[in-house]
Amino acid sequence: MTQAPNDPERWRRLSALFEQAVDLQDDARDAFLRALPDSDAALIPELRAMLAADDADAALDGRVNVPAGVQAPLPPHAVGTVLGAWKLDGILGQGGMGVVHAAHRVDDFEQRAAVKCLQQRWDGRLQAGRFLRERNILAGLSHPNIARLLDAGIDAHGQPWFAMERIDGLPIDADADQRRLDLRARVRLLLRVCAAVQHAHERFVVHRDLKPDNLLVDGDGNPKVLDFGVAKLLEADAGQATRTGLPAAFTPDYAAPEQLDGGEITAATDVHALGLVLYRLLTGGMPYALDGRSLPERIAAISGQAPMRLEQALATGDANTVDKRLHDRSTDTGSFHRFVGGDLTRILQTALAKEPQRRYATVQAFAADLERFLDGRPVSVSGDTRAYRVRKFVQRNPWGSAFAAMLFATAIGFGVYATVTANRIARQAEQVAAERDRAQAIADFLGKLLAQADPTRADSDLTASQMLERGTTLVDQDESLGIAERAAVLTAIGGVYQVKGDYPRALPALQRAVTLGREAGAPDLAFASSLLELSKVHTRLGQLPDAEARAREAVSLLERLAAGDAEHASGLSQLAVVLSEQERLPEATALLERVVALRSTLPDAATDQNLAANYNNLALNLVELGRPAEAEAAYDAALAILERKFGPEHPYGAFLRGSRAELHEQRGDAVRAREDLERALAIASKALGAEHPFVADVSDRLGRMAIKRGDTEVARKHLEHALRIQQDTLPAGHADIARTREALASLDAMP
Numbered sequence: 001m002t003q004a005p006n007d008p009e010r011w012r013r014l015s016a017l018f019e020q021a022v023d024l025q026d027d028a029r030d031a032f033l034r035a036l037p038d039s040d041a042a043l044i045p046e047l048r049a050m051l052a053a054d055d056a057d058a059a060l061d062g063r064v065n066v067p068a069g070v071q072a073p074l075p076p077h078a079v080g081t082v083l084g085a086w087k088l089d090g091i092l093g094q095g096g097m098g099v100v101h102a103a104h105r106v107d108d109f110e111q112r113a114a115v116k117c118l119q120q121r122w123d124g125r126l127q128a129g130r131f132l133r134e135r136n137i138l139a140g141l142s143h144p145n146i147a148r149l150l151d152a153g154i155d156a157h158g159q160p161w162f163a164m165e166r167i168d169g170l171p172i173d174a175d176a177d178q179r180r181l182d183l184r185a186r187v188r189l190l191l192r193v194c195a196a197v198q199h200a201h202e203r204f205v206v207h208r209d210l211k212p213d214n215l216l217v218d219g220d221g222n223p224k225v226l227d228f229g230v231a232k233l234l235e236a237d238a239g240q241a242t243r244t245g246l247p248a249a250f251t252p253d254y255a256a257p258e259q260l261d262g263g264e265i266t267a268a269t270d271v272h273a274l275g276l277v278l279y280r281l282l283t284g285g286m287p288y289a290l291d292g293r294s295l296p297e298r299i300a301a302i303s304g305q306a307p308m309r310l311e312q313a314l315a316t317g318d319a320n321t322v323d324k325r326l327h328d329r330s331t332d333t334g335s336f337h338r339f340v341g342g343d344l345t346r347i348l349q350t351a352l353a354k355e356p357q358r359r360y361a362t363v364q365a366f367a368a369d370l371e372r373f374l375d376g377r378p379v380s381v382s383g384d385t386r387a388y389r390v391r392k393f394v395q396r397n398p399w400g401s402a403f404a405a406m407l408f409a410t411a412i413g414f415g416v417y418a419t420v421t422a423n424r425i426a427r428q429a430e431q432v433a434a435e436r437d438r439a440q441a442i443a444d445f446l447g448k449l450l451a452q453a454d455p456t457r458a459d460s461d462l463t464a465s466q467m468l469e470r471g472t473t474l475v476d477q478d479e480s481l482g483i484a485e486r487a488a489v490l491t492a493i494g495g496v497y498q499v500k501g502d503y504p505r506a507l508p509a510l511q512r513a514v515t516l517g518r519e520a521g522a523p524d525l526a527f528a529s530s531l532l533e534l535s536k537v538h539t540r541l542g543q544l545p546d547a548e549a550r551a552r553e554a555v556s557l558l559e560r561l562a563a564g565d566a567e568h569a570s571g572l573s574q575l576a577v578v579l580s581e582q583e584r585l586p587e588a589t590a591l592l593e594r595v596v597a598l599r600s601t602l603p604d605a606a607t608d609q610n611l612a613a614n615y616n617n618l619a620l621n622l623v624e625l626g627r628p629a630e631a632e633a634a635y636d637a638a639l640a641i642l643e644r645k646f647g648p649e650h651p652y653g654a655f656l657r658g659s660r661a662e663l664h665e666q667r668g669d670a671v672r673a674r675e676d677l678e679r680a681l682a683i684a685s686k687a688l689g690a691e692h693p694f695v696a697d698v699s700d701r702l703g704r705m706a707i708k709r710g711d712t713e714v715a716r717k718h719l720e721h722a723l724r725i726q727q728d729t730l731p732a733g734h735a736d737i738a739r740t741r742e743a744l745a746s747l748d749a750m751p
Contacts, residue, residue: 014043018132021051077117082106083161084153086115098131113150113163135162137205137228145196146225167224171212173280177328183339186281187370189223194274194367196225201267201363208265210273211254253290257303257354268356271366275351282340284325285313305583307352310340312542334504343379350381380734472509487516491530498533503540510534525561528554532574544582551575569598573614585621592618612641628667635660654683658698670705677702696725700740712747719744
């Protein structure tokens with residue numbers, strides 16, 4: 001006898017057959033369907049359609065061919081309807097797949113549940129298959145931070161339903177704000193979510209839609225993972241992945257790049273989503289400016305743009321918004337910067353890497369690094385990519401000035417640095433009497449400051465930081481200093497704080513310097529210098545609109561006072577850095593082209609390391625703009641300057657060759673890439689030592705190149721050398737160590 005479409009028994013049988021067949025491979029599935037008894041023959045066409053829809057779950061609402069005679073969606077159940085042991089109390093939510101009702105047990109009013117009902121009969125959509133899959137997935141999960149499956153059944157219309165633990169709470173970000181959790185507590189809250197997601201992964205379930213709305217926190221502060229409606233079962237075989245299509249069923253703002261372009265879905269997909277949730281917990285914002293953008297623009301931003309710095313995301317918005325974020329996190333700007341800088345930033349860079357293979361391989365590894373960070377132990381990652389470790393040394397920060405200044409200031413103290421600053425001002429003062437007077441006043445001030453380090457004084461053992469703090473206090477007390485002199489001293493102090501990386505202290509010093517400079521009237525080169533130093537600090541803090549405004553003001557002034565001079569080039573260069581940080585690469589690149597043209601006309605251009613830095617930054621932008629030939633020419637020019645300045649064996653040249661080799665690899669020129677890397681290895685081994693981490697990085701790259709060309713002997717030599725250095729310099733379990741071991745294992749597996 002043929003069963004009616006709304007026969008509950010028919011749905012029970014169809015549901016059971018779907019769950020048995022859905023994870024079978026093609027041949028095994030066909031055999032399963034052929035072996036079904038005659039009593040199930042009428043179900044096979046519909047079962048095939050459900051399985052086809054599940055296989056094609058590239059589209060949230062994608063259609064397939066289905067049997068005729070399907071019926072329209074049913075209205076939601078009325079309040080008071082009884083499903084199994086549960087009485088429905090009202091609707092909690094409604095979506096494309098179904099309706100979620102609040103419910104309580106008929107025999108126990110205190111026991112509450114969320115009952116999910118399939119709203120639509122099987123009509124060729126994915127909802128039926130996903131509904132059954134979610135029920136099946138929940139049945140296999142048991143973790144205190146995952147909403148539990150309580151019951152399941154078929155209603156009077158033949159529609160499936162299931163009851164799960166009801167969570168009365170807020171999304172994880174709103175809950176953290178309401179409870180004013182501090183930054184450490186927010187990381188620990190996410191760690192509990194990580195434990196739940198790792199539990200699912202160990203059962204071959206990847207969630208695919210982790211976001212605050214699916215992470216609710218109950219009244220006791222326990223986070224719960226909800227909504228496995230678009231989750232996917234991975235193959236039990238290690239390393240297997242499932243491929244999505246586009247558009248996949250997920251929330252775009254929390255999607256990983258591979259979800260947007262139809263790539264493979266692995267545990268790293270959920271790692272990316274957890275990284276985004278942590279980013280939001282910490283900053284109150286998202287790493288990309290997505291508000292008001294169309295879906296294609298959002299996809300382009302997520303897939304192609306670098307995430308905003310945590311500091312920048314926190315500072316995005318008006319003053320009231322930023323103040324509320326700080327209040328909700330029980331912190332202040334300085335404390336926030338100190339907490340998120342360094343290791344935590346590197347952890348998030350790894351979790352949010354565009355390519356899945358560059359992320360943490362497991363949620364457990366991500367969580368382990370967060371635990372290490374909270375405990376103050378070394379973390380396993382050193383940044384987003386190899387480019388993070390190598391290019392950050394020269395990226396958008398002129399190494400000749402900033403890096404040398406930092407070493408100078410930290411190695412021998414503020415006193416000597418400040419004296420050199422005074423001497424520089426004194427040399428300029430030979431040209432103008434007013435400048436001579438200013439230089440003398442500053443020199444006298446520095447003399448007073450240095451006198452406090454007199455070895456006969458009991459408190460003479462001052463650190464550089466203490467000297468800076470005393471200088472900041474003394475500048476207000478010394479009546480011999482005029483407004484312009486105070487501004488110059490504060491600019492010097494702020495500049496040292498900046499190169500030391502103490503941006504919260506650099507900011508007020510430089511803001512005061514700029515304010516005093518305005519009060520002094522008749523803006524001059526010293527005022528332009530204050531503006532540029534302040535722009536640099538705003539840039540480091542992610543306050544890019546402020547950074548751009550100060551840089552543009554300085555450039556406008558320099559175009560009147562020093563057009564065509566080195567100072568003018570420095571202003572343009574800083575403005576280009578700010579634009580680059582905002583991903584306004586065409587504008588930034590045009591400015592850098594002006595800078596290199598200008599600096600190339602100045603005396604000593606052939607050995608100007610600032611010009612080399614500008615060429616380097618230009619090359620980085622050109623690579624991102626898809627102009628590889630011009631990028632290579634810029635790298636060549638930078639390298640030529642550095643070799644004339646420092647000789648052919650300087651480590652700067654090794655770093656640049658490493659970057660240029662990456663460009664050669666991208667262009668498919670393996671021979672030239674190998675030449676650059678081998679030369680970089682020789683220079684670095686001699687200048688930095690054979691056990692330096694940069695040597696390990698280059699050796700690893702050379703080993704992988706050798707694998708590609710089939711030279712197993714050379715590959716093994718380089719990879720084993722890299723592994724020895726990594727094991728000596730990196731914490732156990734570091735991702736680089738694991739990757740190098742995998743490469744060596746691949747050699748052992750080769751015939």
